Amino acid sequence: MTKIEWKPQYETGIPIIDEQHKRLFARLDAVQRAVVQGSPREEIGDLLQSLMAETVEHFRTEEAIMAQHGFPDLLAHIREHELLTEKLGELAQRFEDSQDAMALLVTTFMGGWLRHHISEGDLSYARFIKSGHPDSSSGDLLLALWDQGAIKFL
Ligand SMILES: [Fe+2]
Numbered sequence: 001m002t003k004i005e006w007k008p009q010y011e012t013g014i015p016i017i018d019e020q021h022k023r024l025f026a027r028l029d030a031v032q033r034a035v036v037q038g039s040p041r042e043e044i045g046d047l048l049q050s051l052m053a054e055t056v057e058h059f060r061t062e063e064a065i066m067a068q069h070g071f072p073d074l075l076a077h078i079r080e081h082e083l084l085t086e087k088l089g090e091l092a093q094r095f096e097d098s099q100d101a102m103a104l105l106v107t108t109f110m111g112g113w114l115r116h117h118i119s120e121g122d123l124s125y126a127r128f129i130k131s132g133h134p135d136s137s138s139g140d141l142l143l144a145l146w147d148q149g150a151i152k153f154l
């Protein structure tokens, strides 16, 4: 089974984001190991819950940073976060309803998603932020709107 791990190519250069990404990969690896080792079902369930909670927290951190900097693709990025959150919820529910091996679907799906999303989406806003982007005048307003939950798709 492929080990799910953070790699230097995923580095955004934004310390809190890199730390959170590393933790998410470590969480995914922990779920995978727990299933393979035949850990108790309750333990696997707890690991999945922690993974989901940290994923949601990470998304909120990223969205606040993007809003604060007036990142132009903010809405599309939030949409991707929402789709993953929904999918994770569905998979976790299926785990509750069936066998432990379902948890491996979470790690396989989210591992692939995370690699792709960081490479395509996260590195893009990180580049924007680090470039000192000329127009961030809308940042405060966007952050306020995002904070009030006014920026939503669903
Ligand atoms: Fe993201």
Ligand SMILES: [Fe+2]
Pocket: 021, 058, 062, 118, 122
């Ligand atoms: Fe991210």
